[in-house]
Amino acid sequence: MxxxxxxxxxxxxxxxxxxxxxxxxxxxxxxxxxxxxxxxxxxxxxxxxxxxxxxxxxxxxxxxxxxxxxxxxxxxxxxxxxxxxxxxxxxxxxxxxxxxxxxxxxxxxxxxxxxxxxxxxxxxxxxxxxxxxxxxxxxxxxxxxxxxxxxxxxxxxxxxxxxxxxxxxxxxxxxxxxxxxxxxxxxxxxxxxxxxxxxxxxxxxxxxxxxxxxxxxxxxxxxxxxxxxxxxxxxxxxxxxxxxxxxxxxxxxxxxxxxxxxxxxxxxxxxxxxxxxxxxxxxxxLKTTRPEVLRFLMLQTHYRSPLDFSDERLDEAAASLGRIENAVRNLKWALENVQDIPSPLDTRKLMDLGREARTNYILAMDDDFNAPRALGVVFDFVTDVNTMVGDKTISLSDVPAVKDALETIVTLMAVFGVEIALDAQGEGAADYPAEVLGLAADLAGYSGDDAQAAVDALLAARADARAAKDWGTADAVRDGLVGLGFVIEDTPQGARVTYEG
Ligand SMILES: [Zn+2]
Structure with a gap:
């Protein structure tokens, strides 16, 4: 009710x-x-x-x-x-x-x-x-x-x-x-x-x-x-x-x-x-803030309470939303890189947690549209998902449970009007530091102004350098990205990069 x-x-x-x-x-x-x-x-x-x-x-x-x-x-x-x-x-x-x-x-x-x-x-x-x-x-x-x-x-x-x-x-x-x-x-x-x-x-x-x-x-x-x-x-x-x-x-x-x-x-x-x-x-x-971040900030206060807007709160909202987006990227990546391995997951527990999250979300929103409480439910679920799945490589038998977790997060956020895009990497790009463009120009010959494209160009340059055993260039790319706050992880499917700020 x-x-x-x-x-x-x-x-x-x-x-x-x-x-x-x-x-x-x-x-x-x-x-x-x-x-x-x-x-x-x-x-x-x-x-x-x-x-x-x-x-x-x-x-x-x-x-x-x-x-x-x-x-x-x-x-x-x-x-x-x-x-x-x-x-x-x-x-x-x-x-x-x-x-x-x-x-x-x-x-x-x-x-x-x-x-x-x-x-x-x-x-x-x-x-x-x-x-x-x-x-x-x-x-x-x-x-x-x-x-x-x-x-x-x-x-x-x-x-x-x-x-x-x-x-x-x-x-x-x-x-x-x-x-x-x-x-x-x-x-x-x-x-x-x-x-x-x-x-x-x-x-x-x-x-x-x-x-x-x-x-x-x-x-x-x-x-x-x-x-x-x-x-x-x-x-x-x-x-x-x-x-x-x-x-x-x-x-x-x-x-x-x-x-x-x-x-x-x-x-x-x-x-x-x-x-x-x-x-x-x-x-x-909106010139300096992604609309999703603005909505996220507003959701953190109950609609009837006074809402305090400040740069600090915007930064916090961007960081919190980033954690949710990151979890979604991990799940998406896991689903795209399923391996023939023994399952590393307790899929039953993951499904139970998803069901619990949906139920608690409804209980919170049914109670005078208590979005901050419902957002807390999503956040707790994301924390659980990060603990259980994180950036693990999953097996075929894990797919239904991981899909369920992904859909739960994306759906519950969409009810808030916060669309979490499902492309594996692109979404965080709005928060990438502008310096990544200069790095890409120096090391990857990139001349555009799209931060995501610059990161992609750097990763491609690094992969080429490694293939050519040009360790100096490969290390320079990695050190440059890490210096800007990126985390690079090499997997059998290639390098994954996340921006931690
Ligand atoms: Zn009126």
Whole structure:
């Protein structure tokens, strides 16, 4: 039984999908006026792991994520840059999709854009007006918070203790506090200012408020109620409280059956902010860090806890992931170099350990998607595999057990969205020191800039030198590689090299 922490219940609850075998999931997408930063990336990666896990457990998941492509921030940026809001939105929508794919976040099943869903929003606003939950003032439409007694149920806030939290500017730039019936009320529809994107509506030309977008799009694409609504913890109030109030007040039905929220990301133990100078864009981070390493680092903290990002933690994550990749390379190599020898393995024990790892992984992930614990399970298994198989040459009768171990590691990491490539050597190459290129140029006549190709060229040069009994060159290659942190091992099948840093 999967259990998850439900923000609204403020406790872990059993997860029962509304329709057997299916999950409808909505995660608020970005407002596209800039590249996304690491904190945004963390939220999207966390929910990608939730989705991948549910799919792996057999659920057919419909994952909806909106693009907020009309908003004050987009309009402001467009004005600053002297271009249209649509151009700004299109550029950063494309960048967002690129960034998500770069960190192996699966595309949503449906990715609606706010500007293409205006009729659904107008319909919902109209329903709220018709049912007395909303009212119009000069082209603006506001949600009447006090018309909906459950307001505050998600965030645990009491309406009578709230101040006028929804400080919004009207289209003419004046404060709205004096126009609303109650300072708590918030905008569903905003009358248009000249030059801004605007759509026709029963209340004149205007555009939707941010909160109504998600209520309308989740309802349209998932139907109400749906299983899981997710987002960063900063969205609980007011965004999700408002989404929920709008949707439920209009239909008199449920909205999200469960609410899940991801923790924030800090850099070097400080809140990430432009003023502290530690604000990091995902695409900047990816210039120096492999996406698998970034995901690995994020998996090491539970999705609801604050995550501390630092160079030290990145290095640790790279080293830990390297150990897993190394074990996979060893297993792959063993399977490709089976010998007719007595079995060196206790294959039954290896199979048992694999089964145990899969079971414990599921127990950890079933417990509110506890990825750090599940990662620990994989790590323990990798340690066992290294002890049992290591870089041994195996016999034909070992193949099923070794294959099982390999598949267990690769599959469990893939559920995390960390793909461990299966080529025997290539994967660690991103971590190879750049000096290997110079060494290959000196000793192997290599002139490219691919570290893996440079290592291959050096090994080939060494093999040639040994064949020609040119021990001086062969030793120079070996000493050069060892000096850079490589370990070379000669086997009957040729030299194997691993990078230990
Ligand atoms: Zn939303």
């Amino acid at each position: 999967i259990r998850l922490y439900d923000t609204k219940v403020r406790d872990k609850v059993d997860f029962n999908s509304l329709e057997r075998g299916k999950v409808g999931m909505y995660v608020c997408g970005p407002t596209v006026y800039n590249y996304i930063h690491l904190g945004n990336a963390r939220t999207f990666i966390s929910f990608d792991v939730v989705r991948r896990y549910l799919e792996w457990r057999g659920f057919d998941v419909t994952f909806v994520q909106n693009i907020t492509d009309v908003d004050d921030k987009i309009i402001n940026k467009a004005n600053e840059e002297g271009r249209s809001a649509a151009e700004v939105a299109a550029e950063y929508t494309e960048a967002f999709i690129e960034d998500m794919r770069a960190v192996n976040v699966q595309d949503p099943t449906i990715r609606p854009k706010a500007t293409e869903e205006i009729p659904a929003m107008i319909e919902l606003v109209q329903e709220l007006v018709d049912t007395g939950h909303a009212y119009e003032v000069d082209g603006d439409v506001y949600f009447s918070v006090r018309s909906y007694p459950e307001y505050g149920e998600l965030s645990g806030r009491n309406v009578d203790e709230m101040e006028g939290g929804h400080r919004e500017l009207r289209a003419d730039g004046k404060g709205v506090e004096d126009r609303k019936r109650d300072p708590l009320d918030f905008a569903l529809w905003k009358a248009a200012k000249p030059g801004e994107p605007a759509w026709e509506s029963p209340w004149g030309m205007g555009r939707p408020g941010w909160h109504i977008e998600c209520s309308a799009m989740s309802r349209k694409y998932l139907g109400l109620p749906f299983d899981i609504h997710g987002g960063g913890a900063d969205l609980v109030f007011p965004h999700h409280e408002n989404e929920s109030a709008q949707a439920k007040a209009a239909c008199g039905c449920g909205f999200a059956n469960h609410w899940m929220h991801g923790g924030m990301l800090q850099v070097n133990s400080e809140k990430m902010s432009k003023s502290l100078g530690n604000f990091m864009l995902l695409r900047e981070a």
